[in-house]
Amino acid sequence: EVQLVESGGGLVQAGGSLRLSCAASGFTFDDYAIGWFRQAPGKEREGVSCISSTDGSTYYADSVKGRFTISSDNAKNTVYLEMNSLKPEDTAGYYCGADVAPMLFGSGDIATATCSIGMDYWGKGILVNVSS
Numbered sequence: 001e002v003q004l005v006e007s008g009g010g011l012v013q014a015g016g017s018l019r020l021s022c023a024a025s026g027f028t029f030d031d032y033a034i035g036w037f038r039q040a041p042g043k044e045r046e047g048v049s050c051i052s053s054t055d056g057s058t059y060y061a062d063s064v065k066g067r068f069t070i071s072s073d074n075a076k077n078t079v080y081l082e083m084n085s086l087k088p089e090d091t092a093g094y095y096c097g098a099d100v101a102p103m104l105f106g107s108g109d110i111a112t113a114t115c116s117i118g119m120d121y122w123g124k125g126i127l128v129n130v131s132s
Helices: 111-115
Strands: 004-009 012-013 017-026 032-039 046-052 058-060 068-073 076-085 090-102 126-131
Touching: 004 076, 004 090, 012 068, 012 111, 017 032, 017 090, 032 068, 032 076, 032 111, 046 068, 058 068, 076 126
Parallel strands: 012 126
Antiparallel strands: 004 017, 017 076, 032 046, 032 090, 046 058, 068 076, 090 126
16 A cells, blocks of 8 residues: 655744655655645645656746755655745645656656646645745
8 A cells, every 4th residue: 555654844934944755655666756746725736846766857846946856765765855945835735646657648757747637646745834
């Protein structure tokens, strides 16, 4: 059974930093796409950043480029999202999602595709609250 457990959320002042972790289990951590999605009250879910081991791709939403960095530690089956220069508009519930052995139909890369479409498996989510 695929399980994703998020950690690292909390309250931070604007301009501060947080590191989110997504610990994955239940699948071999060598062929995957894993990403972070967020949803604020009254807004649609947004793919923030995704990474794929299948084709080595990464994706960042325009709103976080230059501020957030996604990385993976295959030895720990964990994906991280380093968030710097946080803004109040980053406040949301953050969810880790994963696809196992993802496939790409058509052009592009897997990270962009999965961040746009969504994932098959989801964590329960954590809250990030950035105060002004």
